[in-house]
Amino acid sequence: MKSLMIGVALVLGCGAVSVARAQSWSPPADGQRCPSKWGAGDQRGSGNHMKAESVLKAARLIKTGEVFEISHVLEAGMPISATRRFDVHTKRTVMNPQSNRRGSNEELVVSEIGQVGTQFDAFPHQTIGDSLYNCFKLEEIQTRTGFTKLGVENVGSLVGRGVLIDVAALKGVDMLPDTYEITVADLQQALQRQSLALQPGDAVLIHTGWSKLWGKDNARYMKTCPGIGVAAAEWLAKQDPMLVGADNWPVEVAPNPDPQISLPVHQIMLAINGIHLLENLKLGDLAGKRVYEFAFVMQPLKLKGGTGSTVAPIAIR
Amino acid sequence: MKSLMIGVALVLGCGAVSVARAQSWSPPADGQRCPSKWGAGDQRGSGNHMKAESVLKAARLIKTGEVFEISHVLEAGMPISATRRFDVHTKRTVMNPQSNRRGSNEELVVSEIGQVGTQFDAFPHQTIGDSLYNCFKLEEIQTRTGFTKLGVENVGSLVGRGVLIDVAALKGVDMLPDTYEITVADLQQALQRQSLALQPGDAVLIHTGWSKLWGKDNARYMKTCPGIGVAAAEWLAKQDPMLVGADNWPVEVAPNPDPQISLPVHQIMLAINGIHLLENLKLGDLAGKRVYEFAFVMQPLKLKGGTGSTVAPIAIR
Amino acid sequence: MKSLMIGVALVLGCGAVSVARAQSWSPPADGQRCPSKWGAGDQRGSGNHMKAESVLKAARLIKTGEVFEISHVLEAGMPISATRRFDVHTKRTVMNPQSNRRGSNEELVVSEIGQVGTQFDAFPHQTIGDSLYNCFKLEEIQTRTGFTKLGVENVGSLVGRGVLIDVAALKGVDMLPDTYEITVADLQQALQRQSLALQPGDAVLIHTGWSKLWGKDNARYMKTCPGIGVAAAEWLAKQDPMLVGADNWPVEVAPNPDPQISLPVHQIMLAINGIHLLENLKLGDLAGKRVYEFAFVMQPLKLKGGTGSTVAPIAIR
Amino acid sequence: MKSLMIGVALVLGCGAVSVARAQSWSPPADGQRCPSKWGAGDQRGSGNHMKAESVLKAARLIKTGEVFEISHVLEAGMPISATRRFDVHTKRTVMNPQSNRRGSNEELVVSEIGQVGTQFDAFPHQTIGDSLYNCFKLEEIQTRTGFTKLGVENVGSLVGRGVLIDVAALKGVDMLPDTYEITVADLQQALQRQSLALQPGDAVLIHTGWSKLWGKDNARYMKTCPGIGVAAAEWLAKQDPMLVGADNWPVEVAPNPDPQISLPVHQIMLAINGIHLLENLKLGDLAGKRVYEFAFVMQPLKLKGGTGSTVAPIAIR
Helix, strand or coil: CHHHHHHHHHHCCCCHHHHHHHCCCCCCCHHHHCCCCCCCCCCCHHHHHCCHHHHHHHHHCCCCCCEEECCCCECCCCCCCCCCCEEEEECCCEECCCCCCEEECCEEEEECHHHCCCEEECHHHEEECCECHHHCEHHHHEECCEECCCCHHHCCCEEEEEEEEEHHHHHCCCCCCCCCEECHHHHHHHHHHCCCCCCCCCEEEEECCHHHHCCCCHHHHHHCECEECHHHHHHHHHCCCCEEEECCCCCECECCCCCCCCCHHHHHHHHHCCCEEEECCCCHHHHHCCCCEEEEEECCCCECCCCEEECCCEEEC | CHHHHHHHHHHCCCCHHHHHHHCCCCCCCHHHHCCCCCCCCCCCHHHHHCCHHHHHHHHHCCCCCCEEECCCCECCCCCCCCCCCEEEEECCCEECCCCCCEEECCEEEEECHHHCCCEEECHHHEEECCECHHHCEHHHHEECCEECCCCHHHCCCEEEEEEEEEHHHHCCCCCCCCCCEECHHHHHHHHHHHCCCCCCCCEEEEECCHHHHCCCCHHHHHHCECEECHHHHHHHHHCCCCEEEECCCCCECECCCCCCCCCHHHHHHHHHCCCEEEECCCCHHHHHCCCCEEEEEECCCCECCCCEEECCCEEEC | CHHHHHHHHHHCCCCHHHHHHHCCCCCCCHHHHCCCCCCCCCCCHHHHHCCHHHHHHHHHCCCCCCEEECCCCECCCCCCCCCCCEEEEECCCEECCCCCCEEECCEEEEECHHHCCCEEECHHHEEECCECHHHCEHHHHEECCEECCCCHHHCCCEEEEEEEEEHHHHHCCCCCCCCCEECHHHHHHHHHHCCCCCCCCCEEEEECCHHHHCCCCHHHHHHCECEECHHHHHHHHHCCCCEEEECCCCCECECCCCCCCCCHHHHHHHHHCCCEEEECCCCHHHHHCCCCEEEEEECCCCECCCCEEECCCEEEC | CHHHHHHHHHHHCCCHHHHHHHCCCCCCCHHHHCCCCCCCCCCCHHHHHCCHHHHHHHHHCCCCCCEEECCCCECCCCCCCCCCCEEEEECCCEECCCCCCEEECCEEEEECHHHCCCEEECHHHEEECCECHHHCEHHHHEECCEECCCCHHHCCCEEEEEEEEEHHHHHCCCCCCCCCEECHHHHHHHHHHCCCCCCCCCEEEEECCHHHHCCCCHHHHHHCECEECHHHHHHHHHCCCCEEEECCCCCECECCCCCCCCCHHHHHHHHHCCCEEEECCCCHHHHHCCCCEEEEEECCCCECCCCEEECCCEEEC
């Protein structure tokens, strides 16, 4: 199918643009992308931006101490992939026999806890074939109980300058349309409108408005979403961020406008460039108050060998 | 045994102090402890200290940007209560059919995730009979899938001044002895030695050295531990902290020297005073570098109706 | 509403029947129903029918050796209560390092395994207030990990004469109407039509045809169902069966025609009379071939302290 | 490698014993073992013996109706592989709001339910490299939620002649020694002592006495065990049984006397010959009463795509 389309393009004398359209994006070969810019064997990728300077830069952005909780509550009614669960079973109260009548409660949670709610993607989450970030190979690092390399426990807290890119506001809408692909120009214009420039090490959060559907129309929330595509992802990767997040479920547009490829931004960010993703953010308050630059703080759980972590990040100004 | 001791005390004409020692501590009646000082119906307790001022105070303590991860890795080999689990099942890789060969990984976690690893206790965790913090009643707020009041999702990120009280250093040991009860004098002398005074809203972390056993002698780690007792807990509660944490599993001494009562500090802090607890901290680096005052940042997961959350807090100086 | 209707009935001089209709069924007091006819402290109830004679009676009914599997497959697409799960996670293949290249597979199942699919109800499953079969009390036998009395592990295999009562065939339909309450007369006429009489110790299986919806219209299958009501249940209990089963989810009609009561047949059978229930049977083959009398064999799992067991019973003729 | 070693052995004139020691058993190539004797594409293997005749043969063995429960209770204190769980969480009682005060109980079970307790092995459980029974390939039939072929739901109830081979009694011991390999001669002599001959389609159960350790010394129970080795397994496979079971955890001797191979009998039975295994049986009562021939009945759960099932089989005489 692919080669047929290329053939037709050539016969018809279509130009480079048409050919590019006809061809699907495909991930680079291992040799083209490895070792990563952070060095052979590196497991931290964009997490390497987390350093004392990054913390100091964030601290300097704290002016009023106002905190914005930018994660959703983890609860039964939240949007969730059909293959994932978030089940909480409150155990029966245990009454201890001693005289102070101390009762204890706790809950069993059964969940893909690395990949539910507001969630942070670590590098084992996505592959290109059998190859992951920095060309670690599945068969070398997979076990039944986690990955021996690249696990989310390597990340640690991420603290740095946070920047909100409000594409919805740029477009003058509350919420971008279903399946809208955010372009490079959108990002650049939104930043210009906000009088901000990205810096290496930023936590870049994109406001699409999509989370207005959270808990209200979960079916629509999960079916598609507006978000960045291949071009915007490649541009963002060049800005060298600490992570890229959005208020939708995959950061990127879904489904991809090219039906032949599946969530390519996941590969571009996680596998190819070693840049973490942060999904299902709750950005309405930041956008509503036009808080575009802030201290970003996030603490992924140290799940040994984990593919990610549900998180509860904050923005502070 | 109890009545016998009281009888002897009376016969010998012992004063009130002796009688108090002979008698077990017992929790106050509901009428004596409710409403809490934070007001009837309050669900946040010591979490009310989390305000813009608390954040600004913390930010001012950030001088070098050095971050200390004070949580343990969540893994199979960690100490854990016999009635709890931390099981990670890495699901089989799904290879998506599209041309970009995107493979997806995720893990199912089965765990009392609110009560494993470095863990933060919310108020539904502990009762006095059928009564909880601010006299919410078990039968009114319990469900199969969480608590309708007091759940950890109400807490949000906690940012404030953190103070390490190094009792092990005061005593000139790496690790306090098994079942050692930390006294009020210990806390006061340790603070004096560190030239620090507690302030309302502090995140107070107590270094016992016990976490040296973590992952090395889990059986001993869980069997007993040094920690604060009733007297030190009541003194700490009067200092009005944001939370009290330690590098052992229950913050408090275990078992309690009085065999008739079970973990009374849990009731004193959570149920009576509405003060959060933070357990299984990793404080060796802070203590080793004598970092006694710092910015404390912690993000509990927003588990709706949850009794607590495993956490990954940091200290920043 | 209830007392008003009784008042009206008395004023109008209505007879006993009318009053009975106006009043909801209510369970007898403990003193009226305990000890059970099987003796104080008995935990087996109708399972006491399982004896050598019962097995011999069943064996004599085996004429051709033809086996009918009367359970459904346990799978993701089956009807299930909204509060229950049946999740299978096939673990990653482990390849053992030895020279014979032996790979091992196994699956983690997360499920209310006692109460999913074709399922057998043991006595801890249902209460009248805080009282269970033979007046065992909830607070005396409940633990976090099972019941100390009445657990399904006490039951063992049940082998006996099985009788199918085909009410759908009596009515000349494939499937009884939604919410149809099977009457005593229905049962008696169906037996007469089949030239059969019930005997003490029988496994009585009622064919409603409802399982035609299984896996095809799960929402309708679970929303309501035809089945026996209070009167038919009380009549069946007097026949002294080993168990009562049906090809619907609760054996009984749902919802009960009297909106003031919830699944009363569960209390009549399990709590009051100590008769086991067997739900979600697949009886189409038996009914289609008019197999009305057969050897019935069922092996509940020995889940210590369990409320029931998913099962895979058979009928043999 | 194998042929080379044989060549060397012949040249050097080494005896049969030496050659056998030098060479490890290795599984046959796919071409040598497929299609299975039950035909290409067959998924039932020895389960094909389950037919009306098998049932009639079993029924004829029922003389007194006495039932022997030959499975263990599923409970927390049972021996279990370190990588498996059997966790029961009794959910909080739900009290329904209607007037009949009906309370409901149920439990969440988290377990490798196909591979715990007295357990029946289906064919997806074991591989030779990437190849399973009848040369189905892992990559063709595996999914995250079960196997698309060979799943235990295909088996159905197994009813047939059961034969107990009491090797412990032959040896005049209660329990065979740790790591004792049962030989072909042992099986033959034990049968001769019992005046019995195996027939095609038999459920063959081997009594080693090992289950005396069950729940009493679980560590020893799981560490090693007496059982059949390669030679006895190959002899048994030629007898064409419906299944082979034992009162130990892997049916076979463990570890295998040849340290270069891992549980070869699993491959011989499941993958090569398509014969089911039945583990962790409780055979003390049968052996104690010298019940050597009986009706065997077992009902595996119909876990779609499952690798096996915990079971509660019975023997009837």
